[in-house]
Amino acid sequence: MNLAELYKEMGKHSWRILDAIFRNLWDYEYVPIQIISSQARIGEEKARNILRYLSDLRIVQNRQKDYEGSTFTFLGLSLYSLHRLVRSGKVNAIGKLMGEGKESAVFNCYSEKYGECVVKFHKVGHTSFKKVKEKRDYGDLHFSVLAIRSARNEFKALQKLQGLAVPKAYAWEGNAVLMELIDAKELYRVRVENPEDVLEMILEEVAKFYRRGIVHGDLSQYNVLVSEEGIWIIDFPQSVEVGEEGWREILERDVKNIITYFNRAYRIEKDINSAIDRILQE
Ligand SMILES: Nc1ncnc2c1ncn2[C@@H]1O[C@H](COP(=O)(O)OP(=O)(O)O)[C@@H](O)[C@H]1O
Ligand SMILES: [Mg+2]
Secondary structure, three states: OOHHHHHHHOOHHHHHHHHHHHHHOOOOOOEEHHHHHHHHOOOHHHHHHHHHHHHHOOOEEEEOOOOOEEEEOHHHHHHHHHHHHHHOOOOOEEEEEEEEOOOEEEEEEEEOOOEEEEEEEEOOOOOOHHHHHHHHHHOOOOHHHHHHHHHHHHHHHHHHOOOOOOOOEEEEEOOEEEEEOOOOEEHHHOOOOOHHHHHHHHHHHHHHHHHOOEEOOOOOOOOEEEEOOEEEEOOOOOOEEOOOOOHHHHHHHHHHHHHHHHHHHHOOOOOHHHHHHHHHHO
16 A cells, blocks of 8 residues: 555545545444535535545445445545644655554654654554443444544553653544654564563563553563664553453453563563562552
């Protein structure tokens, strides 16, 4: 996916149509064409043509079943969220795709305000126990709403953890989180010289997160970045607050995962239970 090229293809009418879809995502999975047309202030026939064009570009998905309506694809929601970051003056240029996985696509970008950054576009929803309950009451929460929530959850967690070993969080729009670029490699890709110290640093960070009321929820060798300068912990969409249902089991699982990795990769013996007790006592 080349966001920069696609971005240039978009005209003022296309953005207005995407604006209208975005505003109505919470009420409709497929936003009716009449609503799009009236809120975008574009006649229905012209709106339909633009929506066809956007569908050819894989930005929206149109549906005729039951009624005529449109929704975002992952690409479309990401492009639109980027547009909001640009419009608010926080992003000035989008760069290369740094990595794309099952759950996100991460791009380099440049901001006059913040310098070199990354934008992380969320693909899926991470629902904690509390939110799953809400989901049942709410009916069908579709991909866009879940991805947006997931981005919000990550942004909120990063904000609470500012000053600790996490990327600085600059902005959240749609499914996009704008954050500091960390120049370091994932733990699983490197052989560290001082594994005991690195494990201690990670557990110390987990304790600091806990003191600020946050549990990571997906701590692993894939979500720790390391360099000569130190360590950073990334990837917070599934984080929970201390006190939320299940938080303690989630914390225990995080600690177990990381200690198990160090045991497997570096033969370090560390007692999981006493590591957990130490975090909870602080
Ligand atoms: N702030 C960042 N600085 C540098 N690289 C990052 C940053 N955030 C994410 N990445 C890169 O993108 C990859 C995916 O990001 P991550 O937040 O772990 O999302 P996912 O849920 O897809 O695993 C990371 O493994 C890392 O290589
Ligand atoms: Mg990750």
